[in-house]
Amino acid sequence: MNCAVCNNLTFTGCDICSVALHFPNRRSETSDGNCVTYYHDHLYFGLAAYDYKLRGLPKKDWVEPAPAIFNANVVLIKEYDAGVVSSVSSSTL
Numbered sequence: 744m745n746c747a748v749c750n751n752l753t754f755t756g757c758d759i760c761s762v763a764l765h766f767p768n769r770r771s772e773t774s775d776g777n778c779v780t781y782y783h784d785h786l787y788f789g790l791a792a793y794d795y796k797l798r799g800l801p802k803k804d805w806v807e808p809a810p811a812i813f814n815a816n817v818v819l820i821k822e823y824d825a826g827v828v829s830s831v832s833s834s835t836l
Contacts, residue, residue, distance in 0.1 A: 748778035750792035750805060757782070762793075786817045 744763035746753040756763045757779060765778035781787040789797050790813060795805045808816070822828045 745792070746778050747793035748781045748787075748791040749807065750802075753778075786820050787813075788816075788820060790816055 744753060744756070745751065746765050747762045748764060751765075753763050753765050755766050760783075762782065764782055765776050767776040767779070782791060782793075788794070790808045792802070792805050795802045798805075819828070
């Protein structure tokens with residue numbers, strides 16, 4: 744299976760949500776193992792490989808977000824949580 748966050752091959756998954764993810768104690772050449780943390784962190788919403796549909800992209804076009812994209816997403820999600828913005832569209836992600 745492919746990891747829902749980084750889209751690389753994994754043989755581990757979350758027992759609670761039944762999603763294929765990398766874990767910190769199972770680092771690989773293709774992952775730092777923090778995929779489980781990213782997947783369950785609402786600030787990462789819209790950035791994981793699994794979220795390609797939200798962004799209107801074909802799965803093959805998904806790329807790992809650069810730090811600047813992640814930081815912009817954190818600001819956007821925090822603004823949404825605070826009620827500063829009323830909706831988030833795929834064009835703002």
